[in-house]
Amino acid sequence: MLDEAEREELAKAGRTRKLKKGETLFTAGMSEAACATLLSGALKITSTDVDGRERILSLVHPSGFVGEMFAPYMRHDVVALGDSELCVFSGPAFAEAIERYPKLSQALLRRTQEDLYASRELLALTGNASAEQRVSGALLSISRAASDSPCHLARRFDLPISRGELADMLGLTIETVSRMLTRFEREGAIRRDGKRGIELVDPALLPLS
Amino acid sequence: MLDEAEREELAKAGRTRKLKKGETLFTAGMSEAACATLLSGALKITSTDVDGRERILSLVHPSGFVGEMFAPYMRHDVVALGDSELCVFSGPAFAEAIERYPKLSQALLRRTQEDLYASRELLALTGNASAEQRVSGALLSISRAASDSPCHLARRFDLPISRGELADMLGLTIETVSRMLTRFEREGAIRRDGKRGIELVDPALLPLS
DNA sequence: CGCCCCGTTGACCTCCATCAAGGAGGGTGG
DNA sequence: CCACCCTCCTTGATGGAGGTCAACGGGGCG
Numbered sequence: 490m491l492d493e494a495e496r497e498e499l500a501k502a503g504r505t506r507k508l509k510k511g512e513t514l515f516t517a518g519m520s521e522a523a524c525a526t527l528l529s530g531a532l533k534i535t536s537t538d539v540d541g542r543e544r545i546l547s548l549v550h551p552s553g554f555v556g557e558m559f560a561p562y563m564r565h566d567v568v569a570l571g572d573s574e575l576c577v578f579s580g581p582a583f584a585e586a587i588e589r590y591p592k593l594s595q596a597l598l599r600r601t602q603e604d605l606y607a608s609r610e611l612l613a614l615t616g617n618a619s620a621e622q623r624v625s626g627a628l629l630s631i632s633r634a635a636s637d638s639p640c641h642l643a644r645r646f647d648l649p650i651s652r653g654e655l656a657d658m659l660g661l662t663i664e665t666v667s668r669m670l671t672r673f674e675r676e677g678a679i680r681r682d683g684k685r686g687i688e689l690v691d692p693a694l695l696p697l698s
Numbered sequence: 699m700l701d702e703a704e705r706e707e708l709a710k711a712g713r714t715r716k717l718k719k720g721e722t723l724f725t726a727g728m729s730e731a732a733c734a735t736l737l738s739g740a741l742k743i744t745s746t747d748v749d750g751r752e753r754i755l756s757l758v759h760p761s762g763f764v765g766e767m768f769a770p771y772m773r774h775d776v777v778a779l780g781d782s783e784l785c786v787f788s789g790p791a792f793a794e795a796i797e798r799y800p801k802l803s804q805a806l807l808r809r810t811q812e813d814l815y816a817s818r819e820l821l822a823l824t825g826n827a828s829a830e831q832r833v834s835g836a837l838l839s840i841s842r843a844a845s846d847s848p849c850h851l852a853r854r855f856d857l858p859i860s861r862g863e864l865a866d867m868l869g870l871t872i873e874t875v876s877r878m879l880t881r882f883e884r885e886g887a888i889r890r891d892g893k894r895g896i897e898l899v900d901p902a903l904l905p906l907s
Numbered sequence: 908c909g910c911c912c913c914g915t916t917g918a919c920c921t922c923c924a925t926c927a928a929g930g931a932g933g934g935t936g937g
Numbered sequence: 938c939c940a941c942c943c944t945c946c947t948t949g950a951t952g953g954a955g956g957t958c959a960a961c962g963g964g965g966c967g
Contacts (some may be wrong), residue, residue, distance in 0.1 A: 620923065
């Protein structure tokens with residue numbers, strides 16, 4: 490999307506930063522406009538409700554974008570799921586870069602639309618679906634993300650997140666997620682391989698497919 | 699954001715279209731890249747799951763943007779909630795306009811980010827919250843949207859959607875929404891005025907506030 | 908008037924959250 | 938090397954929130 494010179498110029502406007510697993514990049518309410526692109530690792534965007542329960546709003550993969558470029562404060566928490574490397578920009582610096590490079594805003598527009606659709610997909614998934622459908626939908630979605638082509642299922646993959654995080658993402662509890670995985674395995678749809686490994690034995694057996 | 703000449707030029711690239719209440723603008727899966735801005739009225743973006751239940755992913759207000767500019771097919775249904783007027787563009791025509799007017803992609807980026815946050819807010823709201831919290835959250839959010847300032851509550855407003863649509867948006871049933879409204883009224887938090895009218899008598903009594 | 912759609916209310920029952928207990932690594936220190 | 942602990946996962950028992958089914962009310966319209 491951007492050419493080499495533009496990329497370099499942009500990189501100079503930001504500053505790289507490393508995060509360890511569990512470290513926080515942004516906190517909701519922080520009165521600062523800043524944003525970042527993820528170079529390696531994985532992040533989660535979360536919000537915490539009044540009774541202290543965490544809800545995962547989005548997972549961020551390398552080349553993903555987080556933060557606020559227009560709003561004066563952060564709307565959500567951003568936390569590293571594993572050791573990660575980012576390129577962080579101040580809000581004004583990034584806004585200036587956008588003015589300077591029209592292609593940048595186009596690229597970002599594209600990516601933001603992807604994020605928007607991912608968010609709506611999650612919304613649809615957690616909407617009226619049963620726990621069974623949510624977990625199977627998440628498995629299929631993660632399998633798709635793990636494969637090279639976006640509409641192809643990876644037969645064998647590792648869950649990028651823990652049971653608890655998966656539960657937080659789906660609006661379920663750890664126990665329910667665990668029960669569903671057990672059920673899918675008993676029914677021969679999947680096979681569990683260690684804590685994180687999943688093999689899709691017969692995806693057609695998963696509800697909703 | 700755009701100046702007058704740009705606006706006019708853009709308007710010429712599109713074609714205005716009127717929709718009556720309930721008419722469909724786009725259907726999910728349609729293999730066509732097209733998009734539109736809403737001039738007046740209101741739209742809903744929905745997805746229908748396997749068992750035929752509809753889920754409202756977003757409400758679109760005037761100056762809102764819907765459709766696909768990059769993807770080759772429509773991901774969701776878009777339906778008019780009331781009589782509406784739009785300016786419709788073909789995907790390629792709009793992509794060209796974006797190339798031509800850098801400010802357009804910046805403006806659209808801003809709006810898309812707003813949509814993204816709205817979507818995530820809804821995600822957070824429908825995540826782990828109880829039916830009580832969801833309905834009260836929706837009331838407050840609609841009240842905020844109905845007032846002139848975005849962080850101020852309108853004391854008296856009309857629900858832009860029916861009970862059924864509100865239920866579809868919150869992942870609840872009509873009956874539950876109805877029961878919650880009854881409860882809020884009994885507890886003195888709101889007063890119902892006809893089918894659609896709501897008056898916030900004591901917003902502090904609403905859970906979660 | 909009679910129909911139809913939308914909303915309300917009640918009775919029941921299902922699904923999932925909650926509470927509780929136990930198992931399986933994996934890391935640390937003796 | 939083993940004992941210990943800690944975190945993550947699994948499994949079971951129980952109860953409650955909300956979905957489902959059913960009946961009724963009321964306003965708009967032909």
